[in-house]
Amino acid sequence: MRQPTQTTRVEAIRALSPHVREIVLAPPPEPVRFRPGQWISLHLPVGEKPPLVRAYTLSAPEDPSGRLVLCLDRVSSGLGSEYLFRVRPGDELTFVGPLGNFVLPEPLTQDVVFAARYTGIMPIRCMLLDLQRRPLPVDVTLVYGGPSREELIYHEGLAAYAAREPRFHYHPTLLRPSPGWCGPVGEELHLLHPLLGGRPPDYLPMVCGIKEFARPVRTFFQEQGFERRQVKVETYD
Amino acid sequence: MGGTNPYIKQAEARLPTKPYQVRFLIGETGEERVIQVDPGQLPYQRSGQPGSILDIALGHGIDLEHTCGGVCACSTCHVIVKRGLPSCSEATEDEEDQLEEAPGLTIQSRLGCQCVPDGSMDVVVEIPAWNRNVVKEDH
Ligand SMILES: Cc1cc2nc3c(=O)[nH]c(=O)nc-3n(C[C@H](O)[C@H](O)[C@H](O)COP(=O)(O)OP(=O)(O)OC[C@H]3O[C@@H](n4cnc5c(N)ncnc54)[C@H](O)[C@@H]3O)c2cc1C
Numbered sequence: 431m432r433q434p435t436q437t438t439r440v441e442a443i444r445a446l447s448p449h450v451r452e453i454v455l456a457p458p459p460e461p462v463r464f465r466p467g468q469w470i471s472l473h474l475p476v477g478e479k480p481p482l483v484r485a486y487t488l489s490a491p492e493d494p495s496g497r498l499v500l501c502l503d504r505v506s507s508g509l510g511s512e513y514l515f516r517v518r519p520g521d522e523l524t525f526v527g528p529l530g531n532f533v534l535p536e537p538l539t540q541d542v543v544f545a546a547r548y549t550g551i552m553p554i555r556c557m558l559l560d561l562q563r564r565p566l567p568v569d570v571t572l573v574y575g576g577p578s579r580e581e582l583i584y585h586e587g588l589a590a591y592a593a594r595e596p597r598f599h600y601h602p603t604l605l606r607p608s609p610g611w612c613g614p615v616g617e618e619l620h621l622l623h624p625l626l627g628g629r630p631p632d633y634l635p636m637v638c639g640i641k642e643f644a645r646p647v648r649t650f651f652q653e654q655g656f657e658r659r660q661v662k663v664e665t666y667d
Numbered sequence: 668m669g670g671t672n673p674y675i676k677q678a679e680a681r682l683p684t685k686p687y688q689v690r691f692l693i694g695e696t697g698e699e700r701v702i703q704v705d706p707g708q709l710p711y712q713r714s715g716q717p718g719s720i721l722d723i724a725l726g727h728g729i730d731l732e733h734t735c736g737g738v739c740a741c742s743t744c745h746v747i748v749k750r751g752l753p754s755c756s757e758a759t760e761d762e763e764d765q766l767e768e769a770p771g772l773t774i775q776s777r778l779g780c781q782c783v784p785d786g787s788m789d790v791v792v793e794i795p796a797w798n799r800n801v802v803k804e805d806h
């Protein structure tokens with residue numbers, strides 16, 4: 431028995447940057463009960479042999495309204511993402527899910543170190559929004575890289591959370607210098623080394639983004655003493 | 668060090684240069700489909716590695732589940748390569764990690780989206796009926 435598809439409508443669209451948009455889906459007929467970090471599989475009416483299947487993370491936790499939020503970047507010549515940059519409020523989207531196991535353990539008893547690049551922040555942002563509902567029981571560190579200041583998606587919200595929650599340690603970086611940015615510039619690994627180099631592997635590392643980013647970061651954690659499988663990784667490509 | 672990034676391990680897939688055959692055994696229906704793969708037409712579509720079992724299946728209307736879109740992030744495209752496995756690209760660690768989540772794993776199991784035959788042998792692939800509805804919550 432395969433998981434059933436269901437169809438809902440796009441309720442709202444919000445541009446977060448020139449290349450990133452948030453899509454809010456109306457509550458689907460069957461409520462989607464999910465854990466922060468999970469994703470849905472969209473069946474899009476494009477390509478040589480439709481449907482084109484593409485995965486998108488639920489970027490905000492379950493809320494009583496039943497709405498679902500996705501957030502994606504436009505991949506150049508990407509069939510799926512370009513289609514999703516053309517959809518408008520009222521259009522229908524068909525999907526399967528929730529799916530995936532890039533989720534936090536319950537209960538959370540170990541410190542967590544998240545590393546994300548660009549839209550790889552989505553599952554982590556969803557987990558952090560969920561964690562914000564109560565004081566953090568452990569220390570949570572986020573190292574997060576974006577291509578430019580305006581493409582550092584959800585930066586303001588993350589910085590505000592770090593300002594009020596002493597156990598949340600937020601380390602953003604930009605891959606290139608950007609006007610108005612006084613923070614670190616360079617790859618996420620440049621921040622991970624001084625932060626964690628030499629620390630015993632007593633925390634949970636979780637990494638999300640494209641493979642070019644995630645592979646060297648996983649290797650970094652393995653060099654810190656983790657087994658390959660102990661590093662939770664979600665890759666997008 | 669040279670100019671290559673030691674961390675980037677692409678699945679080194681050799682694409683076929685001459686036509687070969689893939690026989691699909693579809694567990695759910697008991698149906699069999701024989702596909703003649705034309706190297707000149709690869710990729711047949713836009714999900715999975717070009718020339719992969721998933722590419723060939725979807726390109727010929729064979730319904731092989733692929734919920735993550737063919738990027739080695741689930742295990743719903745699990746197939747059993749019953750013949751021709753030596754002609755297929757080697758599984759990466761990433762593929763093996765995902766495969767472990769698939770039910771009914773065998774030593775001939777592969778992810779359809781990552782397994783690319785090089786065309787030197789004909790291939791027989793079973794799509795197990797139990798591939799359906801595979802969502803594991805935890806590692
Ligand atoms: C579990 C999972 C969750 C995902 N969640 C999100 C999400 O929340 N937001 C989001 O924007 N995307 C997400 N993705 C990626 C998404 O499924 C698509 O792969 C992406 O939108 C590109 O699809 P496309 O058809 O436009 O491009 P394709 O035609 O499939 O082209 C993909 C090519 O573009 C390159 N590429 C560049 N940037 C990206 C990127 N950000 N993602 C994927 N490939 C990229 C890849 O290397 C690949 O070669 C997720 C993927 C997975 C597996």
Ligand code: FES
Nearest residue numbers: 735739741744780
């Ligand atoms: S389609 Fe998800 S791993 Fe092959």
